[in-house]
Amino acid sequence: MDAHTDPLPRLALGPVGVVVAVQIAVLTALSGRYGFHRDELYFLAAGARPDWGYVDQPPITPVLAHLSATVFGDTPSGVRVAATLIGAATAIVVALVARELGGGRGAQVLSAVAAALSSFVLAVSHMLSTTTVDVLMWTVIGFFALRLLRTGDGRWWIAVGAAVGVGLENKWLVLLLVAALGIALLVTGPREVLRSGWLAAGVVVAAVLAAPTVLWQAAHGFPLLTVASGISEDDGAENRILFVPMQLVYVSPVLVPVWLAGIVRLWRDPALRWARALAVSYPVLCVGLLVLGGKPYYSVPLLVLLTAAGAEPALRWLDRGRRTVRRSVAAVLAVVAAAISVVIGLPVLPAADLGPVLAMNREPGEQVGWPEFAHTVSLAWKQIPVEQRGTATIFTSSYGQAGAVERYREEYGLPQPHSGHMSYADWGPPPDTMTGPVVLVGGFEDISETQRLFTGCRVVAVHDNGIGLDNEEQGTPIALCSGPAAPWSQLWPDLRRFY
Template sequence: MVDVAVTEEAPASRPRLATGAVGIVVAVQVAVLTALSGRYGFHRDELYFLAAGDRPAWGYVDQPPITPLLAKLSTAIFGETPMGLRVIATLIGAAMVVVVALVARELGSGKAGQVFAAAACALSSFVLVVSHLLATTTLDMLLWALIGLFALKLLRMGDGRWWLAIGAAVGVGMANKWLVLLLVLALGVALLVTGPRQVLRTWWLAAGIGVGLVVAAPILVWQAAHDWPLLTVASGISADDGAENRLLFVPMQIVYVSPVLVPVWIAGIVRLWRDPAVRWARALALSYPILCVILLILGGKPYYSVPLLVLLTAAGAEPALRWITRHRAIATGLAVVGVAINAIVGLPVLPVSALGPAMAMNAEQGEQVGWHELTATVAGVWDDIPAADQDRAVILTSNYGQAGAIEEYRGDFGLPAPFSGHMSFADWGPPADDLTGPVVLVGEIDLATVGDLFDGCEQVTENDNGMDLENQEQGTNVALCTGPARPWSQLWPDVRHYY
């Protein structure tokens, strides 16, 4: 029997979806993202996704398989260029805007509120960044929003069948990024505190859990068979960056959506807590501080909580519109300033030479620059190896961005496929033991401590991106060694690293 009792105080019907007006917001968003998607170049993570997509599996040591598969799909259809890869990110960003408009509608907003929520979502710095680049966070953002929407429908209607949709979305989320479990935990605790608890007293909840487990089963089996490497990577992130993440957590909550929109999402929390018309959705309001506490304990990155902030911004659309009606001139000025800042921080609108200030807020801007130049630098060292020795030589990088770049651009320089001990590149090695010739080492490698790994190492050059841009690979060392000190199969465990 289906539990269809409408929860207390929750209306059974919703305003009409403002299809045309929201569609205009989406059309403008897609046009802007598409026009800018080819500027700069691939991001280091995108290069890694391309490499992983060429090696399809049920999992990788640092991520489930969906994002690499999306990278492979998008480039197979639209071309292996930054623009071709980012078509899928643009489409996900557009879907995010629609879902946020639906969240605003679910909370009682009419046309104006839905358009406000859609525009605020499309223009927020976080959404701009992850809709411009393809990242695991890109799809994760959309899945969190969908889970929030489905949860609101469950709470408003009391129809337990929405647990199936929630379970399916969580299962897909597990196939993309396991952070979705933190959202489930936060929403679950909030629901126990605020109610309506009757939505938990249904067998549809168990059915939803079953759906999620079925969807995620291949990923869980792969991780178990490989000793749960995702947990190893997550614990390393917490150990290495936990203190910094905790220190920056609160300031970055102000920045990631937009400082201009902070009063809006705060108003959304207050509205959900106090307004009788939407108090049935208080669990959404409480889930945000609960999630923040969890992230602070775990040392998680500040942006992990931002998808919830976007939903709370939608909840604040109605009080924001009332304020805007009384203060139009101020609101217009704030909107112009907010859009300008978010565009500069989140999108490739500046010349590369002017990126420095923007990188202080979003370092990912600089990580889209200089990869072809890095490959050229490595090629210069490779060309110093005698032709007779090149068939036995190896290029070894210290991180997956360097390896992904060389793999992507090696055809331009006649280079062999690179190797790396970083993340899943380690699983795609080691080099064959008969490759006993020179080794080109790329990255911050301490030559004083590599004697047990490689013989006769000398630094040859440093990478220069030619744009005077201080990104992560500017000044990267490139060294040349006479050969490996041991067979590759023996030294590979010492080369492997996760951080």
């Protein structure tokens, strides 16, 4: 293939650095405003039990949560240092993608700002999640792939393979990106890169890096696939209905013309013919997600990359015709969009006023009320006579509830909780000697099933976060049961839940 080795525009290190510095400052200032997210509580619990895999995820995010909490403090702010740095890295990589596509200083800065302020990226940069890392890894893979296609240097397959391997140690969704890019390359070219001997080397690197997690999943019956199929079965129809509308809002409605311009530019510009695969990979990915019933946000990292591709034509459009009017309108829209993104993605409102925000983003609500939740559980626990507590158990219906009790148990005098949800099930049932009372947290959807598994249950508390916030745990009933209906080891298979 013909290598496109013309000198790239100068890296806008200073202004991009300013964007990233502001991004870090804002995320840090707001990182502790609410509290832990349910997933962060789960990651802390998983990270304290290091392994090569977990039921619903590979190990990277739990390890990051544990390391960040250890180094910076076991607080929301401490855990979220990792998320903040990953969000900043994402903005830098997106700016590098804009440069790789010939974008000058303005395009690089616009791309970094768009990445830092887009609604979805902003939300996942505020809290640590597998998606936080996933967004970064997708953009890194996209950058390395573009460098491979532009230079024709097959050695970049090693970098692509390394990024894919690391991505697989965090979330297997990266395989969708690999498939989409591969199909797009076959359709648009340059196909020569697929004939490079370095491709095999890149595959080996990815396989070696991903092997520990793949082997763990294989040894445990690939529970990650069970979780994924359950999500598709439960939410697939809703995901398909919402897919197209959510594509228009996840990054920002204001940026829709920019990423559309990116698709058009990559397809039409002869100088970027080598990068057409990036434009085609987006519709390929969307078709795959619609078929699989995947969540609409899975495609967001590609939209961020396409926004970088569209930054240069967007700036040229602002310089044409009535520049003052265009720039003024664009500035107003940008300010409004940024304000909306901040309100939706960051904890700027009082927790009691989150109601309207939850209609667009449920995640802030899941960061409120966990210490109070553990306190409610403790009220039920204290109803157990002291002499019976040695054989008593706390059993929760979800990993978030278990994570909250585990995190705050010393503060409220609670024992280690147990749960059959996700990897908590792998961490074992209570000993069969625990035949005493059971504090049963949630899980009353099927009363007959509850009565089959536990005896003498009666609701003794209902959780209230104290501010009337309608999040997932508000109104959770907590029962006190006489005990398990059979030994825990016998009940455990029936108590296991993958979603």
